[in-house]
Amino acid sequence: MTGLPSLLLVGGGRMGSAMLAGWRERGLSQAIVVDPSAEAAKLAGPNVTVVADAAAIPAGFAPEAVVLAVKPQSAAEALPAYARFAGGAVFISIMAGKTVEAVTRLLGVPAAIVRAMPNTPAAVRQGITVAYAAEAVTPVQKALADTLLGATGEIAWVEEEGLLDPVTAISGGGPAYVFLLTELLEQAGLDQGLPPELARQMARQTVIGSAALLAASAEDAAQLRIAVTSPKGTTERALAVLRADDAWPKSFREAIQAATERSRELSA
Ligand SMILES: NC(=O)C1=CN([C@@H]2O[C@H](COP(=O)(O)OP(=O)(O)OC[C@H]3O[C@@H](n4cnc5c(N)ncnc54)[C@H](OP(=O)(O)O)[C@@H]3O)[C@@H](O)[C@H]2O)C=CC1
Ligand SMILES: O=C(O)[C@@H]1CCC=N1
The missing domain is CATH 3.40.50.720 (NAD(P)-binding Rossmann-like Domain)
Incomplete structure (x- = not known):
């Protein structure tokens, strides 16, 4: 080494x-x-x-x-x-x-x-x-x-x-978006009446396990997503909400654009 x-x-x-x-x-x-x-x-x-x-x-x-x-x-x-x-x-x-x-x-x-x-x-x-x-x-x-x-x-x-400006927005800040997703999953669990400890455990381990699976798998993220999404099942319903044009695709586009612009503002 x-x-x-x-x-x-x-x-x-x-x-x-x-x-x-x-x-x-x-x-x-x-x-x-x-x-x-x-x-x-x-x-x-x-x-x-x-x-x-x-x-x-x-x-x-x-x-x-x-x-x-x-x-x-x-x-x-x-x-x-x-x-x-x-x-x-x-x-x-x-x-x-x-x-x-x-x-x-x-x-x-x-x-x-x-x-x-x-x-x-x-x-x-x-x-x-x-x-x-x-x-x-x-x-x-x-x-x-x-x-x-x-x-x-x-x-x-x-x-x-x-290119470092969009990089800053995507991978520099990226862990924050994943941690926010973890927080939101936990909150959604609480909203559905799950016990707080269980909601926390499920949210954390779902993110940790998914990242580990992505790391270990030869398949890309889209294929791994499809593997969870049974036709006419529950995940399909959730993804229809999240993937609507005005939902995650728009939010991520706008969020990354905002962070990229902020990186440019900090340049001088
Ligand atoms: N956090 C992140 O995820 C990432 C951050 N970055 C970049 O890394 C840099 C640091 O960010 P981050 O670690 O989050 O910020 P922090 O505020 O946590 O760290 C900056 C540190 O520098 C210290 N400091 C302040 N003035 C001086 C000085 N004159 N000499 C030496 N040290 C000083 C601060 O002390 P004190 O608190 O007492 O002021 C603080 O401990 C930023 O430029 C950020 O853009 C890049 C990638 C990711
Ligand atoms: O938020 C920030 O400005 C820094 C750069 C990327 C992550 N943290």
Whole structure:
């Protein structure tokens, strides 16, 4: 197994800590996390040091990769402190919307930048990251980013940076839609009079089991759906409601469009 590169993680919040958990499972060589929050201090452990500020990074630490995982709104304040690593490290920005051009401007120096969009299943190495490498990224740096991002799940590369906006809407935010579906299934169970514990158990295990079946099966999602849908049966009735033109197809189209637009708004 290839070792993971030494890295500096800027922002150990929900996504940063999820990636770190995935890297830990894989076997991390050396990481420094910069994050001022008390919660992030708990991320310290074998091979992982947490500091509150960039000024506390030990002199001489030369990360191979700098992962920018602060909120897009914190970027202007946070990024300039890391310009000094631009000579040696590849920068991997996971900030929603922020373009390579914006990250370069905020760093204040030319840098090798990969713009990537992971998702929180990275914590259990079941994530998907879609990434774009800017021109300044060398093949060695791209391979290094591929190793790091691929250590938390699947990785795909795109040649067109603009695709990262719909990617952010679909796979970046996607786990939230699946968790909402779980919540709605549970609520529907309660509405039908099921005991709360049973409604919760059914909703969770239905989503977990369906995902596992999708992962294990050679069939695609549509075939697996058809296998549940007996002609003239109960599921057919439910799907007629959900698949009506003004129901899920419209909602998903509009939701993904809204999130894609928000990603574009966050670009600068
Ligand atoms: N959550 C997700 O599912 C995904 C998020 N992303 C992207 O990841 C990035 C982080 O999102 P998320 O983890 O959800 O957000 P969080 O708010 O959970 O994490 C950001 C962390 O950065 C810390 N922070 C704030 N300022 C600084 C600073 N100057 N230096 C270092 N750390 C700082 C915050 O501390 P404090 O709370 O004290 O401000 C917080 O712990 C965003 O850009 C987002 O677009 C990408 C893919 C998926
Ligand atoms: O909601 C957000 O802006 C981030 C990006 C994708 C998931 N979370």
